[in-house]
Amino acid sequence: MFSYYCNLALRSFKRNKVLTALMVLAIALGIGASMTTLTVFYVLSGDPMPGRSHTLFHPQLDMEGMNGYLKGEEPQIQLSRFDAETLLREKRGDLQAMMTGGSVSITPQKAELVPFIAEARYTTAEMFPMFQVPMLHGGAWSAADDEAHARVAVISKSLNQKLFGGASSVGKTLRIEDADVTIVGVLDDWRPSPKFYDVFAQRGYGETEDVYLPFSTSRDLKLGRSGNMDCWGDTSGQETDVNAPCAWIQYWVQLDTPEKVDAYRQYLMNYSDQQRAAGRFERPTNIRLRNVMEWLDFHRIVPSDVTMQVYLAFAFLGVCLLNTIGLLLAKFLRRSSELGVRRALGATRNAIFQQCMIEAGAIGIAGGVLGLGLAWLGLWGVRQQPVDYADLAHLNTSMLLATFAIAVTASLLAGLLPAFRAMQITPAMQLKAQ
C-alpha cells in the first residue's frame, strides 16, 4: 500500500504542478534558512575536545585588592604570572600548563621572503599532551626545557610549509625577533573549535597559532604579548613582571576523576588562604574551577547574533509550515469527491489518513532536497563573511541527515490537520449536491 500511496502522491503533484511547487518552495525556504543558521550554531557551540572536555579545567583566583570588592562577584578571568608559575610548580593536577598569546616577527632564512608577523603562544611543556595536540614531525619540548629557558620552538604545519616547503624542519633554526630558536616539533592540522584555551584572542574561533615557545623563553626575549591584560595596582610600566598585579595568564589543568576535581578545588582554596596570610591576596577566598564547556558557556562564546538568527530562522520555518498546512488543507478538501469515492469503495478512514500523510511526507522530502540546496547556498554566503568562523561553516553528514529529518517531520506535522480533516470526508453520496 505504501508504494501505491506514493504513486498516488506523485500523480497528485503532476495534476497540481503550481500548487505543489509553491508548497515545496515554501518548505524549502524555511528549511534552507533553518539549516544554515543551525549549522553555524552547531559548529560554533560544539565541543572542542570531544570526550575530554570534562577533564580540562581553568582555575580562577580572586587576586585583587579590597578596592572595588563586591561579595559574590566573579574573580579575575585570568591568573597573574606569580600565581600561575606557583601553581605550575606545585603540580597538583594530572597535567597542567600556563599560557598566553602574542605575535612575533619571523625573519626567514630564504632571502626572497620578507620578514612577517606570526601569531604565537607562549606556554609550557604539558600543554601538548594535555590538549592532545597532533604532531607531524618531532615533538614538544620537555619540562626541563621550560626550566632552562631553552631556545626551542614548535611550529604549525602551515608555517612549516611556508618556510621549509613541508619537509621536516626539526633541528632547523628559526629567527624570531632578533633571536634564534631551534625547531623541535611541527604540528599536524589542529583547530579546536571554539578556540577555548584563549577566549580573548581573535574572538574565539580563529586559526591556531603558528609558533609555540616556552613561556620562560618568551619572557627572556621580551616577546610581545596579546590578549587581555587586567591590572589592579601600580605596575610602573612592568606589567609582565613576575610580581606585577596583573592578570594575563591562561592556566589549564587536567583532572581525570571527580575526586581529583574536588581535591583540586580544595587545593585552590587552601592556596588562596595561604596567599592572604602571606599578604598577597586581600579578598576573601573566592575561587572558580570551570571545565571547558562551562568555561565556554560562561563566556557566551557563541555570538548573540548567531543564536538570534537560529530563532528567527525557525520562526520563519513555522510560518512556512502554517502556510503548508493551509495549502495542504485546500489540496485535500478540493479532492473531497475523489476521497469520498474511495471511502465508498471501501477505504477506511485510516487508509485516507495514510494516503494524505504520505503525500505530505513526499512534499517534505522534495522540500528537504531543495532546502538542502538552499542551505548549501546559505552557508556559502556565511563563508564570504569577514568573521573568524567563516571557514568553519560547512554542512557535515549529521547536519545533512538532520535536514531531511526536520523537513519530513515538519511536513508530517503540517499534514496532520489536513489529513485528519480529509479522513472525516463522508463516503460518496455528498457528491450529488455541491
Added chain:
Amino acid sequence: MLEMSQVTKIYRTELVETHALRSLELHVGAGEFVAVTGPSGSGKTTFLNIAGLLETYSSGIYKLDGEDVSNLSDNQRSKLRNQKIGFIFQSFNLIPDLNLFDNADVPLRYRGMPAAERKRRIEEALGRVGLGSRMKHYPAELSGGQQQRAAIARALAGSPKLLLADEPTGNLDTHMARGVMELLEEINQQGTTIVMVTHDSELAARAQRNVHIVDGMATDLATEPALVRAALGATPYLPS
C-alpha cells in the same frame, strides 16, 4: 440478501428533527433485480446510503447477506462495503487522473489483494463490459456511456454480492442508457443482486420488482398493483 426491518433514520439539527426513513421494511432476495422509485425528498437517497453502509441508521435492523450491521464500527463497515457491495453512481465518479485500469483497481487495493490477482480481475471485468481494449484510457477520453460501463467494471471487479445503482442512466442519452441497462440485466442474470434507485418509469419497468418509497416508508409495488398504476401513471411492463 438485503433485509431492512423497522429501519428509521432521523437527522437532528439544533432546531429541527427530520425523519428521513420511518420504520422502513424492505427485503431483497439474492439474485433479485429491484427498482426503488419515489418522489424527490422521499428518502430514496437515504435508503441507498444506509443500504450501502455509507450511513448509520437511528433504529431498526439491517441485515446484509445475513449479517446484522447495526453495531459495526466504521472500519468494519468500510471492509464490508469493500467486499460485498459494488456502487454505480449517476455521475460515474471515476477518478479523473487515473486510467480505467487504475480506476477499477481502487477497491481491490483496499482489499489487500496481490498484484497478479488484481490484474486478472480487472481485465476480466473491463472485458465483461466491453472496454477490454481501453484499459489505459483516461475517463476524459471516453463517452458518458463508456464511463458508466467503466464504473460498472469497477463495481464488478471485486465480485460483490450486491450492486447498488443510483440513477445509473441519469446522465446518459437514450441510446447509451439502453446499453447500460442491458448490461445490468446481463449481470443480474449471472447471479448478482441489483438494487437500482431511479425515477425513470421505463427503467423501473425493466426490473423484476418495484419498491416505492414515499415519506420514508416503503411500499412493495409488486403486491400493490393499484398503487403501481397510480405511482407510475402508465401500464408498466412487468416481465414474468
Added chain:
Amino acid sequence: MEFRPILSTLSRHKTAAALIVLEIAIACAIICNAMFLIGGRITQISEVSGVADEELLRVQLTGIGDDPNPDATTRSDLAVLRALPGVKDATVLNQVPFGRSSWNSGVRIQKDQQRSSLNATVYMSEEGFMGTTGLTLVAGRAFEPGEYVDFSELRKPGVAGEVPVAIITRSMGEALFPGESPVGKSFYSWGENPTRIVGVVDHLVRPNAQGGPPAREHTMIFPLRPTYDVGGNYLVRTDPTRRAEVLAAAIKALRANPPQRIVREDRSMSLSDIRREYHQQSRSMAWLLGAVILALLVVTSLGIIGLASFWVEQRTRQIGVRRALGATRGQILRYFQVENFLLATTGIVLGMLLAFGINQLLMEKYELPRLPWYYLPIGAVVLWVLGQLAVLWPARRAAAVPPAIATRSA
C-alpha cells in the same frame, strides 16, 4: 458592507480562517521586531565617530627585536610621514577608533571610591593628535605644549604614573557630572593624584563595543606621547581622493625608514575601510533581517492566495446564486476584499500582542531596548496592503463566475 454574513461564512471554515489569521499574526510580530532590529543596526552603522573618517589612513607596523630608542624612531617616522605629498598631518596612537584593541581604565570621582564610576578607554596623544583626527572641541581647550609627556617616561621603574590633565568626551562628561560642565573638574584614574579635565570633545568612539551602547563614547584623551611600539598605529590625514596613493607612499616610506620593521599591509588601510569591517556584522544582520521580512511577505501572500482561491472554488455555486439574484461583479469583489480585511485585522491585532511578547523576550535575552510603538502601525499597514493585493487575483476570479451556474445542477 454586511459583516455578519461574512463572519458566519468564515465561522463555517474555522480551520482555514484560523490558519490565515495565525499566519498573519506571526508574520506581523516577526516583521515588526525585525524592522526595529534593522533600525537599531542602521543607527549603529551610521554612528558618528568623532574623527574625520573619510580623510584618515591607518598604517600598522611592529618592530623586529628590541628598539633601543623608540621615541626617536617615532619622531623620525612622523617627520617622514608629514613630509609626504598630500599628507595634511600625521600622528601616532596606541589605538584607533574601530580598531578593536583598546586600553581601558576605571574612572572614579572620589579618590577612595570602592568601585569605579565607569570604565573609559584611553587614547594617548601627541601634539599632532587633534589636527590629524579632526576632533571638535565643544568646551575648554586643547592640551598646551608643556602638558605633553612621553609615555616611555611613565613606564620607567620608580616613576609614578600620573596624568595631571585630560580631555574627555561630552558623553563621558554627562555620565560623570550630569548637567554640569566637566571643564575644571577632576577624576581619578591613573596614579594617586587627580586628573583635571581641561577640554571636552563632541564625539570620540571607543575602538570596540566594550561596555555596550551606553558606554560607546566613554573616552578620555591623555597627553602622553606613545611610541610606535605601543599599539603600532600611525594615523595619516589626507584628501579623500588621494587616499590610495598616500597609503602606498606612507607604507613605502615607513619601510624605508630605519630600523627595519614589519609593516602589516593587511591591517593598513583607510579608516573608512576599518570602520566598514567593524560594522560588517551589523550590516550582514540588517541584510539578513531584510531578506527574512521579504521572504515572510512572499510566503504569507502565497498562503493567502492559495486559501482564497480554494474558497472561491468551494463557493462557486454560492457566488453564482448571488449573481443570479442581482449582485454585481464589483459587489462580489468587495465581498472577498472585506473578508480578507477582517481576517487580516484579526491577525494584525493578534500580531501586535505577539510582537510585544517577542520584544519582551528579546529584551531579556539580548538586552535590547523596547519596541517603539510606531513600528506597529507600519507593520499593520504593510500586512493590510499585502493581504489586499494577494486576494485581488482570487477575488477577480470570483467576480468572473457567471450567474448561469446557479441554474445548473451539480
